[in-house]
Amino acid sequence: MPQPPAIIPSRPAQPDSAQALPWRRRLQALRRWFDTSANPGQAAADDRIDWLRALPFIGMHLGCLAVWWVGTTPVAVGTAVALYALRMFALTGFYHRYFSHRTFQASRAVQFVFAVIGAACGQRGPLWWAAHHRNHHRLADTLQDPHSPRHQGFWWSHAGWFLTPRAFATDLSRVPDLARFPELRWLDRFDTVVPLGLALLLFVAGQGLQHWAPGLGTDGWQMLVWGFFISTTVLFHATVTINSLAHRFGRRRYDTRDDSRNNAWLALITFGEGWHNNHHFFPGSARQGFRWWELDITYGGLRLLAAMGLVRGLKPVPAWVIEKGRKGHQGRKGRS
Ligand SMILES: [Zn+2]
Ligand SMILES: [Zn+2]
Numbered sequence: 054m055p056q057p058p059a060i061i062p063s064r065p066a067q068p069d070s071a072q073a074l075p076w077r078r079r080l081q082a083l084r085r086w087f088d089t090s091a092n093p094g095q096a097a098a099d100d101r102i103d104w105l106r107a108l109p110f111i112g113m114h115l116g117c118l119a120v121w122w123v124g125t126t127p128v129a130v131g132t133a134v135a136l137y138a139l140r141m142f143a144l145t146g147f148y149h150r151y152f153s154h155r156t157f158q159a160s161r162a163v164q165f166v167f168a169v170i171g172a173a174c175g176q177r178g179p180l181w182w183a184a185h186h187r188n189h190h191r192l193a194d195t196l197q198d199p200h201s202p203r204h205q206g207f208w209w210s211h212a213g214w215f216l217t218p219r220a221f222a223t224d225l226s227r228v229p230d231l232a233r234f235p236e237l238r239w240l241d242r243f244d245t246v247v248p249l250g251l252a253l254l255l256f257v258a259g260q261g262l263q264h265w266a267p268g269l270g271t272d273g274w275q276m277l278v279w280g281f282f283i284s285t286t287v288l289f290h291a292t293v294t295i296n297s298l299a300h301r302f303g304r305r306r307y308d309t310r311d312d313s314r315n316n317a318w319l320a321l322i323t324f325g326e327g328w329h330n331n332h333h334f335f336p337g338s339a340r341q342g343f344r345w346w347e348l349d350i351t352y353g354g355l356r357l358l359a360a361m362g363l364v365r366g367l368k369p370v371p372a373w374v375i376e377k378g379r380k381g382h383q384g385r386k387g388r389s
Contacts (some may be wrong), residue, residue, distance in 0.1 A: 082106045089178075089221070090242050099218040107216045109245070113175065113289075116282030119274070126270045128262065129279035132255070136173075136284045137291075138324075143170035144292060145324050145351040146358075152231055153183040156339040157355065157367045165236055175248040175285050176292065177215075178241030184227040185220065189296075190336055193311035200296040203312055211290075211297035248285070255280040291322045299329035306343075306378045307334035317348070325349030335374045339367040343375055 082105040084091040123129075147167035150156045159167075168179045176182060185199050194201045199220055202210035214220050223241055225232045232238060240247065259276030262269050303314025313333035320327025320342065328341040328349065342349030358364045 079105055085221075087245055088242065089181075089223075089244055101218075102213060102216045103218050103221070104216075106221075110216065113282060113286055116278060117286050119278045120283065123272075123275040123278045125279070126275065128269045129259075129271050129275045132276060133279040133284035133287075136251075136280055137288050140170060140174045140284075140288055141291065141324050142351055142354050143167045144174055144176065144288075145326050146355050147171055148176075148179055148182045149186065149326065150339055150341075150351065150355070151364075152179045152228075153186040154336050155230070156337060157359075157364050159364045161234070163358075163363050164234075168237055168240055169247055172240050172244060172247040173251045174288055174292070175245075176289065178223070178244040179237055180225065180228050180231050180241040181223040181244070183231060184224045185215075187227045188224070190333070193309075193313070193333060194300065200293075201312075202297050202300050207297050207301075210300065211293050248281075252277060252281045292326075294319050295323060295326045295329055299327055303327070303330070305330050307331070309333045315347075320348055324351040324354075326351070331378070334378075335370065337368055338370040338374075340370055343370050343378060 081091060082103060085106060086109060147159075147164070148171045151159060151164065151167070171182070172178055188197075188199055192198045194203045196204055198204075200210045200214040205213070255276045256273040259271055259273035259280075262276070263272040299314055299316055299319050300312045301314065303316030303319070305313070306315055307330055309330060311333055313330040315330045316327045318327065319329070325341050325348065326332070328343065328347050331343045331347075332341045339355055340349055340352040341347075342352065352367075355364060355367055359367055
């Protein structure tokens with residue numbers, strides 16, 4: 054297959070990037086908030102946190118504090134919960150199980166709709182997410198793993214790694230199957246458009262409710278704080294527990310080369326991703342809870358979509374995988 058046109062080269066290098074003037078580098082960092090293809094060569098091997106580019110991420114957390122000013126209403130909290138659930142499903146079902154692992158098929162329209170919902174999580178575009186995740190499986194808990202807690206500790210695996218210039222680029226050589234879709238490349242390039250659009254939508258909806266349904270007691274600012282800042286921040290931290298906690302705490306049913314664990318609490322908040330040792334042992338199935346009692350809400354959602362004809366060909370867990378889990382390492386306790 055011919056190599057797709059690279060928006061962001063996989064091994065970017067500009068000879069003068071290291072010597073760029075400080076003000077110029079800052080300007081480039083600002084441009085990359087909006088266009089991730091801007092100056093692709095900048096410090097691509099740098100492992101220090103790029104604080105300027107991290108400002109929106111910090112701002113997202115600070116925005117949660119505004120809850121003391123805007124207050125709380127059932128409609129605002131309900132919106133935050135609904136947006137958490139919808140976006141967690143898009144992340145786990147599509148960013149992870151579809152784009153990263155191809156465990157089922159979907160039409161181009163369906164994949165685009167869920168790519169947009171996934172992009173609303175503020176966790177970069179689908180190509181970036183899938184490329185880094187494929188690298189994680191290939192190199193899990195080695196020194197080359199983008200986010201292993203084994204070598205660099207909890208905070209690095211949880212939130213530090215993706216704030217560095219090294220983790221900024223999308224390695225298109227890892228996702229040629231996805232990069233052939235221009236609409237996905239566009240979402241990846243302008244990855245702040247959808248989250249900003251969601252924030253604006255929530256504000257406008259809140260102002261509309263204040264005008265048309267004043268009995269609900271909400272307004273634009275409250276809907277923005279609950280529906281966007283709080284929901285997105287909680288969603289982020291829940292998602293990345295799989296990088297940090299699910300490689301430290303839980304049981305190991307399968308003796309994989311990495312440190313992945315099965316953890317029921319993490320599975321609950323991430324809709325099934327907490328069965329992470331299962332998943333590292335056999336990433337090729339649409340289901341991650343391998344036993345009937347291993348709650349996998351995302352798999353339930355995917356089955357519902359399949360029943361509606363929106364997705365098809367959900368790959369099952371092979372019988373030998375179940376059997377190996379029963380015989381080999383069942384009940385094995387984690388090392389930490
Ligand atoms: Zn993992
Ligand atoms: Zn995976």
